[in-house]
Amino acid sequence: MKICCIGAGYVGGPTMAMIASKCPEVTVTVVDINAERIAGWNSGTLPIFEPGLEEMVALQRGKNLFFSTDVNDTIRDSDVIFISVNTPTKTYGVGAGRAADLRFVESCARQIAEVSDSDKIVVEKSTIPVRTAQSIKRILDASSHNGAKFQVLSNPEFLAEGTAMEDLEAPDRVLIGGETTEEGLAAVGKLVDLYAHWVPRERILTTNLWSSELSKLTANAFLAQRISSINSISALCEATGADVDEVAHAIGQDSRIGPKFLKSSVGFGGSCFQKDILNLVYLCEHFGLPEVANYWQQVVEMNDYQKRRFTQRMLDAMFNTVSHKRIAILGYAFKKDTNDTRESAAIYVCRDLLEEQAHLAIYDLKVPASEIYETLGVFEDDDRVEVCDNAYSAADGAHAVAILTEWDAFKNLDYTRIYNSMPKPAFLFDGRNLLDIPALQEIGFEASGIGK
Ligand code: NAD
Ligand code: UGA
Numbered sequence: 163m164k165i166c167c168i169g170a171g172y173v174g175g176p177t178m179a180m181i182a183s184k185c186p187e188v189t190v191t192v193v194d195i196n197a198e199r200i201a202g203w204n205s206g207t208l209p210i211f212e213p214g215l216e217e218m219v220a221l222q223r224g225k226n227l228f229f230s231t232d233v234n235d236t237i238r239d240s241d242v243i244f245i246s247v248n249t250p251t252k253t254y255g256v257g258a259g260r261a262a263d264l265r266f267v268e269s270c271a272r273q274i275a276e277v278s279d280s281d282k283i284v285v286e287k288s289t290i291p292v293r294t295a296q297s298i299k300r301i302l303d304a305s306s307h308n309g310a311k312f313q314v315l316s317n318p319e320f321l322a323e324g325t326a327m328e329d330l331e332a333p334d335r336v337l338i339g340g341e342t343t344e345e346g347l348a349a350v351g352k353l354v355d356l357y358a359h360w361v362p363r364e365r366i367l368t369t370n371l372w373s374s375e376l377s378k379l380t381a382n383a384f385l386a387q388r389i390s391s392i393n394s395i396s397a398l399c400e401a402t403g404a405d406v407d408e409v410a411h412a413i414g415q416d417s418r419i420g421p422k423f424l425k426s427s428v429g430f431g432g433s434c435f436q437k438d439i440l441n442l443v444y445l446c447e448h449f450g451l452p453e454v455a456n457y458w459q460q461v462v463e464m465n466d467y468q469k470r471r472f473t474q475r476m477l478d479a480m481f482n483t484v485s486h487k488r489i490a491i492l493g494y495a496f497k498k499d500t501n502d503t504r505e506s507a508a509i510y511v512c513r514d515l516l517e518e519q520a521h522l523a524i525y526d527l528k529v530p531a532s533e534i535y536e537t538l539g540v541f542e543d544d545d546r547v548e549v550c551d552n553a554y555s556a557a558d559g560a561h562a563v564a565i566l567t568e569w570d571a572f573k574n575l576d577y578t579r580i581y582n583s584m585p586k587p588a589f590l591f592d593g594r595n596l597l598d599i600p601a602l603q604e605i606g607f608e609a610s611g612i613g614k
Pocket of ligand 1: 173174
């Protein structure tokens with residue numbers, strides 16, 4: 163079997179590396195229009211950071227895993243084509259700010275139809291609105307001119323960044339949706355056999371196309387909803403003296419609730435939660451279900467509130483002004499163990515602090531300085547933003563330290579040294595509930611966490 167994956171991003175790269183590693187007889191080629199990204203995948207410095215990824219790519223690349231910009235030839239040469247391109251929130255026209263922008267998916271479908279001269283299985287790996295497979299199928303069938311026939315499958319990806327390789331190696335489930343025709347079932351069977359190389363059969367779920375597509379949006383909406391729910395309670399904890407970690411632990415012991423995704427934070431980030439919920443909201447409106455749309459919209463609004471509330475708390479504590487005060491920002495990625503900053507809560511907090519004329523000293527373990535400047539919309543010579551290469555230099559002379567990503571390294575810093583390098587009173591705002599607040603207060607910090 164020859165596989166082509168269109169899109170060499172956070173999903174395409176790791177997913178295909180895992181398939182290549184587990185299925186040595188299969189040839190996997192990942193293609194992208196972004197030549198710089200492909201060059202990165204072919205170099206010693208991969209374009210994305212993900213624990214365990216570099217080692218796996220190093221083992222497979224050149225054997226049965228290839229990265230290329232030659233999209234047309236790779237499509238033509240493949241039996242199965244995964245579409246793993248970005249599906250961001252639309253920024254223009256009808257549905258702007260909510261609907262998914264499907265132009266990259268559509269252009270893949272047109273290109274596949276254009277160049278294919280043999281039958282193909284086309285797999286939606288990107289997260290897309292329910293019923294997109296229908297549009298893809300129509301485009302494929304209408305634009306095909308070489309007699310090639312296409313089967314469209316939905317195979318959404320559930321990996322989380324930072325744990326992508328573990329998630330891919332031992333997924334809770336693999337979901338495959340297809341048409342219930344004879345050809346559709348045969349195509350589903352081929353993809354099931356591929357995953358069955360390493361995933362137990364009982365974890366490979368097969369459904370109709372629409373259930374598979376909708377399950378992906380629903381899974382992300384449920385996960386994000388749990389975070390917004392616990393974050394809403396964190397505000398009440400702060401008002402009442404309850405401790406949100408204690409509340410989360412107590413409710414998580416109930417086996418019907420469970421302990422995961424109850425960590426209160428400065429707000430969820432990442433490229434998908436917000437985008438996918440907005441997409442769900444838009445779909446509900448489209449199908450005439452305003453009550454359902456409003457219900458899910460609240461999850462995003464609670465998250466926006468949580469991000470704003472964090473900066474407001476900093477201001478309240480710091481005598482209502484941070485103007486010209488140096489503030490150390492520890493962590494800029496949207497979660498630990500990734501270099502991804504898309505929709506990171508840190509971006510919002512930093513922008514709000516800049517509005518208040520703060521001076522920021524930012525340190526992250528994996529995010530390059532250029533990306534920090536770019537996402538904040540400031541030039542590298544802007545003296546309001548300094549990117550530091552360690553936590554101690556960021557904190558040196560700062561009025562406050564704000565922890566915005568839960569990097570493990572921040573747990574083991576010498577906080578006494580940090581405290582001694584700061585003007586007093588020295589503030590510490592733990593946006594990830596990573597640290598022991600009473601211990602910090604013992605050192606002398608005016609310290610607070612989320613929901614504490
Ligand atoms: P990404 O932006 O990292 O990668 C997408 C890649 O597709 C880019 O490199 C882009 O250049 C390429 N591309 C776009 N149009 C192309 C075309 N016509 N031909 C060739 N290449 C093209 O995106 P991602 O984070 O990998 O996400 C991809 C999809 O997977 C999205 O729909 C996302 O919602 C979904 N998803 C993401 C994650 C995640 O953790 N990031 C997890 C599950 C699902
Ligand atoms: C999420 C889902 O977990 C994946 O299953 C899904 O495939 C993916 O979205 C996607 O579709 O893109 P990801 O965004 O990579 O994965 O990472 P998560 O671990 O879900 O974290 C998302 C955000 O929520 C992060 O900012 C994280 O810090 C925050 N979070 C997570 C909390 O604030 N509290 C928690 O308890 C868990």
